[in-house]
Amino acid sequence: MTDEFKHRIATPDDLEALHALMVRSIAQNQSDFLTPQQVAASDKVMGLDTQLVRDGTYFLIECDGRIAGCGGWSFRATLYGGDDSVVAREPATLDPATDAAKIRAMYTDPDFTRRGIGARILALCEDAARQAGFQRVELMGTAAGVPLYRAQGYTPAAEQEYASVGDVKIPLLRMEKHFD
Template structure:
């Protein structure tokens, strides 16, 4: 199946939110307990600044069905959505000294393992490199780690986010841009 990509606009946000909820609930269950999946909703989701900045990508089928989404950022925030204000930092990054941020990568469960995530990731990496970034980093979930490793990302730090007393494991990952 072929997918087309385009940068998201504000009118896409409801579709993005629906896909994210579905992906969080269905694609993490092989990696997290049911309590951890519920807790992850507290810090996962869309940071609409990515849409405003024009750095949030959609992958759609030829009929317009949303197969996946994800973005990159030139801002300091590493992860989190609009509802996680304490984690957000809109400061601009210097591409000469800081890595671009890969953010909010989600695939519709019906399109998992069909190249959607890789397509979005590679497109975002190219866009970040065109803006002068030499490296990219992300805060990955356990369900995303296999894809990111296959794309050349290496773990930098293991950590966790805690919501309602439930710890959810996360992995900070990084790779040079332009490397295969």
């Protein structure tokens, strides 16, 4: 690998590859933080949100023709969850003067962890949200994502929460960042 990373906005043609990356990412990257039951249930809480792709707010990072990571931001009220998740969806648009843009669906291919992919995607999302007039962003961090978000200046905005899938509870942490 040349480790030459390039970013672009995801398109509908990327959906199949993005879904496959997310499945791998959830299964492997969450396993050091969650029980096997929580990892298995995570597919019902996390995943691909095609609205982000349709809105043109979903980035991907490529290296040597492979998607190394992906993530986006949203001007809609939905904080987290994919098309097939058990999480309630809120497609209403946000007011940049009073609301926080949402950082959404951050995933890194397990073959590319610890190489700055997540930080790069966050920076792309933050820049785009700032250009759209937002003064702050918020996200729902998974156990695996919280260390990255803290390192990038995000702070907890609420107490630990849990998404329930049957009897399985998946820990989540709402975090925020204000732009200077």
